[in-house]
Amino acid sequence: MDRTPQNPPPGANLRLTRRQTLLGLVATGALAAGAAGARPAVAQSAAQAHIVIAGAGAAGLTAASQLASRLPRARITIIDRNERHYFQPGYTLVGSGVWEESQVVTETSRFIPSRVNWIKADVAEFDPDVSRVATSTGQTIDYDFLIVATGVHLGYEAIEGMEEALIGREGVASVYAGPEAAAASWAAMARFAEAGGQGHFGRPLGEMKCAGAPLKIALLAEDRLTGAGGRGRAELHYHAQNKVLFAVPPVHDKLLEIFANRGVNARYEHVLRAIDPGARRATYATPDGDVEFDYDFIHVVPPMRAPDAVLNSPLGWREGPYAKDGWLEVDRSSMRHTRYPNVFGIGDINGVPRGKTAASVKWQAPVAVTNLIAAMEGREPTAIYNGYTSCPLVTRVGSAMLIEFDYDGTLIPSFPFIDPLQESWISWLIEEKALKPTYYAMLRGYA
Numbered sequence: 001m002d003r004t005p006q007n008p009p010p011g012a013n014l015r016l017t018r019r020q021t022l023l024g025l026v027a028t029g030a031l032a033a034g035a036a037g038a039r040p041a042v043a044q045s046a047a048q049a050h051i052v053i054a055g056a057g058a059a060g061l062t063a064a065s066q067l068a069s070r071l072p073r074a075r076i077t078i079i080d081r082n083e084r085h086y087f088q089p090g091y092t093l094v095g096s097g098v099w100e101e102s103q104v105v106t107e108t109s110r111f112i113p114s115r116v117n118w119i120k121a122d123v124a125e126f127d128p129d130v131s132r133v134a135t136s137t138g139q140t141i142d143y144d145f146l147i148v149a150t151g152v153h154l155g156y157e158a159i160e161g162m163e164e165a166l167i168g169r170e171g172v173a174s175v176y177a178g179p180e181a182a183a184a185s186w187a188a189m190a191r192f193a194e195a196g197g198q199g200h201f202g203r204p205l206g207e208m209k210c211a212g213a214p215l216k217i218a219l220l221a222e223d224r225l226t227g228a229g230g231r232g233r234a235e236l237h238y239h240a241q242n243k244v245l246f247a248v249p250p251v252h253d254k255l256l257e258i259f260a261n262r263g264v265n266a267r268y269e270h271v272l273r274a275i276d277p278g279a280r281r282a283t284y285a286t287p288d289g290d291v292e293f294d295y296d297f298i299h300v301v302p303p304m305r306a307p308d309a310v311l312n313s314p315l316g317w318r319e320g321p322y323a324k325d326g327w328l329e330v331d332r333s334s335m336r337h338t339r340y341p342n343v344f345g346i347g348d349i350n351g352v353p354r355g356k357t358a359a360s361v362k363w364q365a366p367v368a369v370t371n372l373i374a375a376m377e378g379r380e381p382t383a384i385y386n387g388y389t390s391c392p393l394v395t396r397v398g399s400a401m402l403i404e405f406d407y408d409g410t411l412i413p414s415f416p417f418i419d420p421l422q423e424s425w426i427s428w429l430i431e432e433k434a435l436k437p438t439y440y441a442m443l444r445g446y447a
Contacts, residue, residue, distance in 0.1 A: 042066075047376040048073045049144035052133060054123040054309075056080030058088070058358050058443065059149035059347025061111045062365040065445030068113035070373060077117045077143075079135060083108050085443075086179060087436055089358050092213050094182035095175035096220035097190060098397060098432065101183040111443040123150065126313040128340040145372055148328050148345045150310055152209055152356075155303040160274035160283075162300060170277035174300040175217065176209075185217075188297060193224040196233025197296025200282055204303040205241050205271050206325055209348045209356040212391035212403070214238075215245065215255065217299045222262050223396035236263065237293070239270035239284060247354075248409045251393075251401075254421045258395060272300065306349060315343065317351045327351030332407065333384045335368035341375065344368045352387070353407050359390030362442050388412070392431035400427040 051067060053060045056078050064078050090104040112118050121135035126148075134140050154176055156162050166172045168184025171192065175182040192199060201218035203211065218238050225231040238245070238259065245255045245266060259266055273290065274283040275298065283292050306326030310316055315337065316326035328345040329338050332352040337343035346368045348356045355364065364385050371381030387407025394400040403420050404412050413420045418427060 042070050044070055044072055045373050045377060046073055047071060047373065048075075049376050050075045050077070050142070051145045051147065051372070052141060052143035053078040053147045053149060054080075054126075054133065055149035055151060055347075055349075056082065056085070056108055056112070056118070057149060057151050057347065058439070059151075059349075059361045059365065060147070061085070061108070061443040062361055062445065063147050063149060063346055063369060064116050065111065065113055065443060066365060066369045067372075068116055069445050070369065071376075074376075075117070076113075076115070077119060077141065078112060079119045079121060079123050079133070079141070080108070081120050081122050081136065083120065085111065087439060089210070089435060089439065091175040091179070091182040092216045092220065092394065093432065094179060095173065095185040095189065095217060096224065096394075096397070097186045101179045103436075104179050104182070106440075111440075113445075123309050126309055126315055128314055128337075128343055131342060144342065145376065146340075146343045147368065147372070148310065148315065148343065148349055149347050150307050150349050152304045152348045153307045153311075155305055156300070158303045159272055159300065161277065162275050162302075166275075166277055167300075171280055171295060171297045172275070172277060172300060173217070173297065174302070175213065176301060185299070189221055189224060190228075192221065192234070192297035193228035193230050195296065196225065196230040197235075198294055199225075199234055199236045200239065200293060200295045200298040201237070202239030202270060202272060202284075202299075203241050203301045206303060206305070207322070207327065207351075207356060208301065208304045210391070211356070212246070212393045214299065214301050216394045218264060219258065219262070219395045220397065221297070221299070222264060227397075231263075235265070237265045237267060239272065240266060240268045241271050243268050248403070248405050248411065250411065250421060251403055251405075254401070258423075275300070304348075310349060315340070322351030332387070334371050334381050335364055335385060336371055336375075336381060344372050354387050354389045354405075355385075357389050357391065358439055358442075359404075360388060363388040365442075392427060392435065394428065394431060395423050398425060398428050399423045400431050402427040402430060 085106050085108040087104040093099040121137040123133045124136045125134040132142050164177050167174045167181045173185035173188045175185050203214040225234050244252045246252045270284040273285045283290050311326030317323040317329040328349045330345040330350050335344050346364050347361050367383040367385040370383040374381045391403040392400050393403050411420050
């Protein structure tokens with residue numbers, strides 16, 4: 001089975017003029033080339049303070065690079081024990097056999113500016129009332145300003161019978177748990193593509209990172225089944241956690257069309273509650289009670305919440321839809337904590353509508369950094385994040401839709417020659433070729 005198509009595959013929508021195709025290829029190349037370009041000029045501040053960044057994922061590293069370039073006199077500390085950095089947007093490509101596991105792994109040290117102090121531990125406790133954090137190695141660190149960029153906790157334990165060790169065994173897949181899990185998921189998908197059977201996909205209740213990934217995996221599995229000759233022996237079922245496939249109405253309508261054309265059955269208000277790997281049986285909670293289905297392949301997406309250190313701190317929302325899972329209580333426009341003015345949040349940890357993608361970090365980080373610097377200088381923060389989220393929604397190997405939208409669910413395409421609701425090879429090229437170098441440039445502060 002070919003891992004990477006050299007030409008647009010059969011079935012990809014290629015109804016584009018030569019000029020549009022050329023523009024798309026140029027745009028894709030420009031994204032990658034621009035990623036390695038010179039750092040844009042930024043206004044520097046003479047303000048002095050100690051800034052602590054909790055987390056060295058996409059959000060934390062981007063913030064560290066931008067702060068280091070804009071605050072030459074500030075002291076900056078980043079806290080994270082992980083010496084390897086993972087390009088998480090690539091997990092679905094690994095999980096569908098397009099990329100190798102090694103293509104999403106690099107060293108964290110590559111992206112930490114030389115003047116940023118890196119403490120290789122995790123934040124174990126936040127005490128915002130005294131502006132202090134405690135690490136997993138027993139250190140206590142005082143700060144003047146704090147950026148919370150811890151990411152999320154993957155709650156596999158919340159699904160009865162499920163554990164990470166099952167991934168790749170007994171027909172269980174889950175690309176969210178990391179590069180090794182994504183590779184093991186591809187092995188399970190490849191076996192399913194050959195044998196066929198009952199395939200189940202879906203997502204949990206509540207907020208989650210990259211909500212488009214479960215849909216991508218369902219459609220990529222269908223594509224792999226077709227390529228391996230097993231499609232006629234398989235039934236595919238997508239279990240939506242609520243009454244829609246995607247929160248943006250026109251995208252939901254387009255997905256309904258794609259599902260109908262490719263024989264994927266949509267079920268609504270079905271949430272995975274338990275699995276029995278020995279019997280290969282899954283239990284879903286519905287408004288009418290539990291229902292059970294046998295499976296030959298199931299892609300499990302765990303419920304997600306704030307990591308324990310945030311969940312058990314005063315930093316999470318105390319009421320409202322984000323309180324139960326401990327999401328960080330920030331103003332959705334400024335990224336500033338609503339009760340602790342010297343605390344800001346970036347990335348998946350934020351309790352805001354949408355915004356749990358790497359593309360969101362690209363827009364959130366400069367807002368948070370600019371507003372933090374304003375606070376350091378005694379000014380009122382004025383930078384605004386509009387909820388921008390991007391989802392290159394892969395529909396098959398070689399074809400994707402580039403979905404971009406804001407808090408209101410309004411589609412806001414970046415490229416005038418790309419129809420966000422049209423499957424195209426150009427959108428696939430952006431996902432498969434341009435996204436990673438652009439992402440790495442973001443980590444270095446070039447965004």
